[in-house]
Amino acid sequence: SYVLTQPPSVSVAPGKTAKITCGGSNIGSKGVHWYQQKPGQAPVLVISYDSDRPSGIPERFSGSNSGNTATLTISRVEAGDEADYFCQVWDSSSPCVFGAGTKVTVL
Amino acid sequence: EVHLLESGGGLVQPGGSLRLSCAASGFTFSTSAMNWVRQAPGKGLEWVSSITGSATKTFYTDSMKGRFTISRDNSKNTLFLQMTSLRAEDTAVYYCAKVPFGVPGYFDSWGQGTLVTVSS
Numbered sequence: 001s002y003v004l005t006q007p008p009s010v011s012v013a014p015g016k017t018a019k020i021t022c023g024g025s026n027i028g029s030k031g032v033h034w035y036q037q038k039p040g041q042a043p044v045l046v047i048s049y050d051s052d053r054p055s056g057i058p059e060r061f062s063g064s065n066s067g068n069t070a071t072l073t074i075s076r077v078e079a080g081d082e083a084d085y086f087c088q089v090w091d092s093s094s095p096c097v098f099g100a101g102t103k104v105t106v107l
Numbered sequence: 108e109v110h111l112l113e114s115g116g117g118l119v120q121p122g123g124s125l126r127l128s129c130a131a132s133g134f135t136f137s138t139s140a141m142n143w144v145r146q147a148p149g150k151g152l153e154w155v156s157s158i159t160g161s162a163t164k165t166f167y168t169d170s171m172k173g174r175f176t177i178s179r180d181n182s183k184n185t186l187f188l189q190m191t192s193l194r195a196e197d198t199a200v201y202y203c204a205k206v207p208f209g210v211p212g213y214f215d216s217w218g219q220g221t222l223v224t225v226s227s
Contacts, residue, residue: 001169
């Protein structure tokens with residue numbers, strides 16, 4: 001089955017840039033989606049199809065995908081961005097796969 | 108506004124059964140693929156099952172095939188998950204999530220979840 005690999009945690013100072021990676025075999029050929037989940041809340045879609053931002057999601061959130069790595073970038077990080085972030089793809093062998101999640105801590 | 112409301116969770120003994128429901132409103136239910144995603148306490152998201160808008164196709168994660176059955180009633184805008192032979196490791200919050208089109212893809216709206224606890 002297809003596996004997505006995320007770093008368990010990322011720490012970033014306010015105002016700086018956080019990059020969260022999602023590794024997978026030839027992930028660049030797949031559409032990658034990203035979700036933000038705050039404690040006690042349901043997940044929220046922040047990026048679809050690698051880099052599309054749903055309405056209501058700040059422009060500070062962006063995404064890219066190439067080769068074996070997809071990346072969610074949070075620019076000008078704010079305290080309110082502290083959350084778990086999960087990547088997700090549909091794969092013919094799995095078919096729906098989530099990464100294990102990355103906890104973003106704002107210092 | 109999209110609204111998804113799960114119900115049916117609770118405490119069940121190992122080997123028991125439970126039926127979850129998800130009442131949907133605020134969008135055209137019959138044209139949206141629907142999904143169940145679960146999250147064990149303190150763990151990550153785990154996809155459970157998906158069903159196309161027309162209910163012609165269903166998809167399951169391997170570990171739940173044969174034990175869980177997803178279905179939908181488009182006349183009542185309701186999604187279901189019938190769970191049987193429940194195990195302690197099925198303990199989780201179960202979320203209902205919609206896709207913005209008729210076949211599986213990404214999840215643009217989620218319910219608040221319903222907690223299933225499997226314990227004797």
